[in-house]
Amino acid sequence: MSLGCHQTFQFPTKGKSGFLSWNPLKSSRLKGNKIGGVNFGKFESSRRRKDISTRSKSMLGVDSVVEIEGKEGVNTGSKYDAIVIGSGIGGLVAATQLAVKGAKVLVLEKYVIPGGSSGYYQRDGYTFDVGSSVMFGFSDKGNLNLITQALAAVGREMEVIPDPTTVHFHLPNNLSVQVHKEYSEFINELTSKFPHEKEGILKFYGECWKIFNSLNSLQLKSLEEPIYLFGQFFQKPLECLTLAYYLPQNAGDIARKYIKDPNLLSFIDAECFIVSTVNALRTPMINAGMVLCDRHFGGINYPVGGVGGIATSLAEGLIDQGSEILYKANVTNIILDQGKAVGVKLSDGREFFARTIISNATRWDTFGKLLKGESLPKEEENFQKVYVKAPSFLSIHMGVKANVLPPDTDCHHFVLEDEWTRLEEPYGSIFLSIPTVLDSSLAPKGSHILHIFTTSPLEDWKGLSPKDYEAKKELIAEEIIGRLEKKLFPGLKSSIVFKEVGTPKTHRRYLARDMGTYGPMPRQIPKGLLGMPFNTTGISGLYCVGDSCFPGQGVIAVAFSGVMCAHRVAADIGLEKKSPILDAALLRLLGWLRTLA
Numbered sequence: 001m002s003l004g005c006h007q008t009f010q011f012p013t014k015g016k017s018g019f020l021s022w023n024p025l026k027s028s029r030l031k032g033n034k035i036g037g038v039n040f041g042k043f044e045s046s047r048r049r050k051d052i053s054t055r056s057k058s059m060l061g062v063d064s065v066v067e068i069e070g071k072e073g074v075n076t077g078s079k080y081d082a083i084v085i086g087s088g089i090g091g092l093v094a095a096t097q098l099a100v101k102g103a104k105v106l107v108l109e110k111y112v113i114p115g116g117s118s119g120y121y122q123r124d125g126y127t128f129d130v131g132s133s134v135m136f137g138f139s140d141k142g143n144l145n146l147i148t149q150a151l152a153a154v155g156r157e158m159e160v161i162p163d164p165t166t167v168h169f170h171l172p173n174n175l176s177v178q179v180h181k182e183y184s185e186f187i188n189e190l191t192s193k194f195p196h197e198k199e200g201i202l203k204f205y206g207e208c209w210k211i212f213n214s215l216n217s218l219q220l221k222s223l224e225e226p227i228y229l230f231g232q233f234f235q236k237p238l239e240c241l242t243l244a245y246y247l248p249q250n251a252g253d254i255a256r257k258y259i260k261d262p263n264l265l266s267f268i269d270a271e272c273f274i275v276s277t278v279n280a281l282r283t284p285m286i287n288a289g290m291v292l293c294d295r296h297f298g299g300i301n302y303p304v305g306g307v308g309g310i311a312t313s314l315a316e317g318l319i320d321q322g323s324e325i326l327y328k329a330n331v332t333n334i335i336l337d338q339g340k341a342v343g344v345k346l347s348d349g350r351e352f353f354a355r356t357i358i359s360n361a362t363r364w365d366t367f368g369k370l371l372k373g374e375s376l377p378k379e380e381e382n383f384q385k386v387y388v389k390a391p392s393f394l395s396i397h398m399g400v401k402a403n404v405l406p407p408d409t410d411c412h413h414f415v416l417e418d419e420w421t422r423l424e425e426p427y428g429s430i431f432l433s434i435p436t437v438l439d440s441s442l443a444p445k446g447s448h449i450l451h452i453f454t455t456s457p458l459e460d461w462k463g464l465s466p467k468d469y470e471a472k473k474e475l476i477a478e479e480i481i482g483r484l485e486k487k488l489f490p491g492l493k494s495s496i497v498f499k500e501v502g503t504p505k506t507h508r509r510y511l512a513r514d515m516g517t518y519g520p521m522p523r524q525i526p527k528g529l530l531g532m533p534f535n536t537t538g539i540s541g542l543y544c545v546g547d548s549c550f551p552g553q554g555v556i557a558v559a560f561s562g563v564m565c566a567h568r569v570a571a572d573i574g575l576e577k578k579s580p581i582l583d584a585a586l587l588r589l590l591g592w593l594r595t596l597a
């Protein structure tokens with residue numbers, strides 16, 4: 001796979017057989033369980049898979065089909081009930097949830113494997129996670145374990161390794177805080193650093209628990225579907241009112257009600273920054289409540305074999321349901337007919353049609369690139385007024401000699417050494433994950449993986465000659481590694497046995513995200529989550545899913561957006577209950593609420 005002189009960061013490698021050499025099945029199991037009255041056991045699905053795959057392949061007659069399999073859909077007009085553009089976790093969850101409801105779905109993915117920023121790649125015996133290795137929503141309890149539930153819906157489960165510490169913070173003034181899985185241990189640790197703020201700490205995190213417990217008590221479906229929404233209000237009025245109360249609020253304001261110490265407030269900024277790329281004053285309280293408690297409730301669990309196994313398992317599960325996924329399928333246009341989205345066109349000229357189109361590309365890509373020549377719908381104008389693209393990032397994937405890590409090193413670290421003001425600056429904060437602390441099978445014996453990343457704008461990498469680009473990558477990587485050597489691991493530089501650096505250009509190219517963006521971030525102080533659009537769009541038949549939809553960035557967040565999207569689409573194509581009159585009223589109300597943000 002040649003990437004041209006601007007990229008050294010290559011995604012999955014091929015094994016001797018010519019197939020992708022990583023076998024996620026070593027960590028993903030097919031469950032022969034009953035879901036929705038249908039048995040999704042192995043025999044049934046593989047039999048169905050066999051006869052369909054031949055038919056679909058000859059129908060398309062193309063070599064670039066990596067997997068394309070299907071069955072007759074429930075639709076009458078188009079061959080598909082839904083086309084999903086992109087196979088990030090958001091797209092895959094929407095696709096699989098629709099498929100288990102009985103829809104026939106086609107997922108079109110530009111790259112050669114599923115997962116997007118939750119994908120993987122392999123080099124020299126290492127399996128690297130492309131993006132974050134911190135998995136929320138992957139436990140075996142509650143209603144918020146959306147990753148576990150998404151896999152189970154298509155008869156899959158993955159073996160996971162619980163992480164005893166979500167993250168180890170290394171902050172200015174030598175403040176070191178380990179976020180233990182046990183809530184009481186975390187609170188003891190934090191209050192030992194800020195004894196004068198014990199009450200404030202308990203009150204702030206206590207409010208987070210109020211939100212988490214309310215969320216965890218609901219059955220999560222589309223907030224744009226009135227029969228479900230009003231039903232939840234009826235069944236759980238207190239919980240729904242609690243969530244409605246917090247919906248327009250931000251974590252920083254609530255923290256300031258109880259906490260005065262500026263260092264502790266900065267710590268809460270760092271807590272929020274790692275999940276929203278902005279400080280607490282700009283982080284929606286609902287999102288803060290979700291992540292600051294899930295890590296203690298269900299805990300952070302790492303999938304054996306790497307994060308890439310989640311997407312691979314979902315894609316396999318989708319096929320088992322008789323739906324299809326096509327790789328190397330770069331969608332360049334969404335086709336409209338009398339203002340309704342009816343199909344897509346690929347860069348190689350092929351066209352596919354469906355009753356609905358779901359875009360897992362960012363809203364900037366969807367409306368800026370895929371809908372050519374259309375004026376921006378009012379809703380999208382509002383979105384772009386409230387949200388901007390967060391910067392991209394620089395990632396360093398390294399293999400190091402195992403003995404450079406002290407015993408009991410934690411898996412995830414966040415480093416900001418000297419000045420709190422550098423938190424949100426490019427290259428200011430460093431994220432570090434060492435997934436081999438939990439799963440040693442990801443690296444050759446005697447070595448560890450270090451995945452280091454830091455925010456970096458695409459502008460920094462524009463207009464450079466190939467030589468200068470390479471030199472800049474080396475220089476910045478050297479500086480970041482030097483900081484980690486000084487702060488955490490003496491001797492780090494000399495222990496490196498493998499190193500690959502990805503820049504915002506790499507992320508733009510491989511994740512197909514405009515400017516390589518990390519996701520949306522509020523332009524100014526937002527009204528919590530109020531301004532974040534859900535899944536319907538101003539174009540009939542077109543839906544969005546992923547991190548530029550409610551509730552925003554994060555694998556668990558996009559999984560929720562996938563669940564919501566599938567429910568709304570299923571109602572619109574007749575697979576779930578729907579009330580056109582209530583729909584129109586709710587969608588108008590939600591549209592109006594967003595204008596208040």
Ligand SMILES: NC(=O)c1ccc[n+]([C@@H]2O[C@H](COP(=O)([O-])OP(=O)(O)OC[C@H]3O[C@@H](n4cnc5c(N)ncnc54)[C@H](O)[C@@H]3O)[C@@H](O)[C@H]2O)c1
Nearest residue numbers: 086088089090110116117131132331512546547553554555
């Ligand atoms: N380092 C990190 O931790 C990191 C980096 C970026 C994003 N993220 C997180 O990952 C999640 C994003 O998930 P997501 O589901 O929104 O999307 P995603 O960006 O992970 O996946 C989108 C997928 O759509 C494909 N795609 C885009 N445009 C396409 C086109 N025109 N034709 C065909 N395929 C196309 C891409 O190749 C990609 O596979 C969020 O949680 C985000 O915050 C994490």
Ligand SMILES: CC(C)=CCC/C(C)=C/C=C/C(C)=C/C=C/C(C)=C/C=C/C=C(C)/C=C/C=C(C)/C=C/C=C(\C)CCC=C(C)C
Nearest residue numbers: 132134223243244275287290412413431432551553554557
């Ligand atoms: C409709 C209306 C108007 C109203 C009504 C009321 C109600 C009922 C409401 C409801 C609501 C809801 C349901 C909501 C929900 C929400 C959710 C689920 C959310 C979620 C979220 C999540 C998130 C945000 C997540 C995130 C995460 C992330 C981003 C992560 C990341 C990570 C990383 C980056 C890593 C780090 C690393 C180191 C440190 C190394």
